[in-house]
Amino acid sequence: MTTFVDRVELHVAAGSGGHGCASVHREKFKPLGGPDGGNGGHGGDVILTVDQSVTTLLDYHHSPHRKATSGKPGEGGNRSGKDGQDLVLPVPDGTVVLDKDGNVLADLVGHGTSYVAAEGGRGGLGNAALSSARRKAPGFALLGVPGGLRDIVLELKTVADVALVGYPSAGKSSLISVLSAAKPKIADYPFTTLVPNLGVVTAGAMVYTIADVPGLIPGASQGKGLGLEFLRHVERCSVLVHVLDTATLESERDPVSDLDIIEEELKQYGGLGDRPRIVVLNKVDVPDGLDLAEMVRPELEARGYRVYEVSAVAHIGLKELSFALAEVVGQARAAKPKDEETRIVIRPKAVDDAGFTVVQEEDGLFRVRGEKPERWVRQTDFSNDEAVGYLADRLNRLGVEDKLMKAGARAGDGVAIGPEDNAVVFDWEPTVMAGAEMLGRRGEDHRLEEPRPAAQRRRDRQAERDDAQQEFDDFEPF
Template sequence: MTTFVDRVELHAAAGNGGHGCASVHREKFKPLGGPDGGNGGRGGDVTLVVDQDITTLLDYHHSPHRKATNGQPGAGDNRSGKDGQDLILPVPDGTVVLDKDGNVLADLVGQGTTFVAGQGGRGGLGNAALASARRKAPGFALLGEPGESRDIVLELKTVADVALVGYPSAGKSSLISVLSAAKPKIADYPFTTLVPNLGVVTAGGTVYTIADVPGLIPGASQGKGLGLEFLRHVERCSVLVHVLDTATLESDRDPVSDLDIIEEELKQYGGLDDRPRIVVLNKIDIPDGQDLADMIRPELEERGYRVFEVSAVAHIGLKELSFALAGVIAEARAAKPVEEATRIVIRPKAVDDAGFTVTLEEEDGIYRVRGEKPERWVRQTDFNNDEAVGYLADRLNRLGVEDELMKAGARAGDGVAIGAEDNAVVFDWEPTMAAGAEMLGRRGEDHRLEAPRPAAQRRRDREAEHDEVQREFDDFNPF
């Protein structure tokens, strides 16, 4: 049964925003009390949060589809809908978030680091929020926006200070078991370790983490063995430790050749040339192992490696190795730049940025409008309500879409699409659409909601109407 997963594809769907409500207040002796439709609730977000207690992505391997709750619709009497509940997904420290094309979206390192994988949809405005001095009784409300849905890839890159690399059965698992409290599986056959193991080591005043990377063999960087699957776990380490088996029983292998082969695989993988190397000659408790270690140590030191002779079984040389690693890690930590406080990067828009673009698609002869505001307004519009469609026309006209279409050469009857190809609203454009909308008068206006006129004004109006009728009668009557 799978117990460790370090790469999954996650389908995250945020909650949809609730629809706004179109309602008119009704009360005894107040038949037209004005609009009182409430706003829809916001949809819940899908958020990834680093949790130190989580060490694997196994939960998302079994359940890759995750969805936040939707916002509730608004109601009459100015009651807003309830917001959707955010969905919090804990991930291990060192999780990298990528899109489907492999582009890095976030690198989550450190307890509590967050990333919003899916933004909840906005709630639609009710007709009470849409009312204004010009639009006193809107007969429509805005729809809630759909929540953001996207497929992302989660990759775990173990956050460790030391990475143990080497051939299968070189003694990496045994070494990490005696240096730390980790209890990996240990056996006398290759590929015993099927997952990276992580342990914590204390040497003097330095505490550091150590991990073993399983399955490195010739061709690992091209996918042979288990190496390609787990090489990513050495990317964050401060120091690489080559564990060489000095008691190997294979006649076609020797420790120096093993080192050269593993170094070539690390080079092919890339990005690790700047990491300091330490060589550990393991299994010197075996007579032949000690003899071979004495033979190859001068050659390795001539190459510039620091060499330690140890025996994980007999606990020989472990203290010296542990304190040497602590010194290298302390130097690496001191060389790192001091982390600055979180900064908010503000990227102002260009002065001439209209917020949308109009392009002509030659093949279809359609003018396509793309922009955050026009596309959002289209999603919020109820096209079964003529007044809502007119409101959309007014908004687009005020934004300048009408003028840009004219500049682009659009004529009456040309097709105009607002939005992406797979989810666009297409209509035949009429240049007088916005102007015609203005000729309809003020949308949502109800004269019954006008403030009552004073009694003196009403009397003068009645007298004026009486005089007008009398004049018409006198003109018609020849006698």
């Protein structure tokens, strides 16, 4: 059964915002006391947070779909809906968040580091919040915005100071077991290590972590063996330690050729050329192994490597090796900038970005794309004429109509707001006037009715005022 998972695809859904409420305050002697509809609550976010107690992505491998709770709708009496609860997902230290195209969204290092993977939808405004000097009693409210949906990939890159690399059965697991308190599986057959093992080493005043990476073989960077699955776990290390087997029973292998092959695999994988290297000649407790180590050591030192002869079984040379690693780790820590550990990619908008685009497609349809127009469309109740008129006002103030005109749109042309699979399409009619002065009765907008002569519109407005005055005159208090 799988117990270690270091790469998963996660489907996250934030909570949707609650709808705003359209309500009018009513009490004795005040049947129309003004709008008092409350706002809808905001939807909960989906947040990834580094937790030191979590070491694998196994939970998300079994349950890849996660959803936050939605906000509650607003109510009358200026009562706002309750916000949805954020969904906090714990991830291991060193988790990289990518989109489906492989672009890095966040690199989470350090306990408590967090990243909002999906934002909750905004709650819709109630008619109390929409009232103004010109629109004193709105007969509509805004709908809540659906929560964000996102497919992301989580990759775990082990956070360790030292990475042990080498052929299978070179003695990496044995070495980490005697340098630290880690207890990895040890046997005399290849690929004993199926998951990276972490150990903590204390050398004087220096404490550092060491990782035992599953054995590499020729072609590992192209997917052979287990190397491609775990090469990512050496990316964060400060020091690479080549563990070379000086007592191998394979006649076609020797420590120098093993080193050259592993170095070629690391080069093909990329990004590790600047890490300091230390060479460990292991199994010198075997007579033939000691002879071979003494034979190849001068050649390795001539290449510029620091070479240590050790035996994990006989505990030979371990103290010297641990203090040498502590020295190199200390130098790497001192040279590393403090602000490079955690990285969250931010892509700001251009200064001259209008917030939306207008493009004419091949079929003649004009498509409007942008965060604000698309959100406003999702918040509009299209069964309410006044809400539709309010949307037209907002789009006009944003400059959408000006851009449509500049793009060549004419009255009657089709306009779509939103992506192809979820857009609102309508026949465009340029707005000459915009604002509350064009509204008629509550919940209505004259722009959606058949055009009437100006004289008729004036007579209708005067008739409405006369009716309101008559109702006031006829009103008899109890």
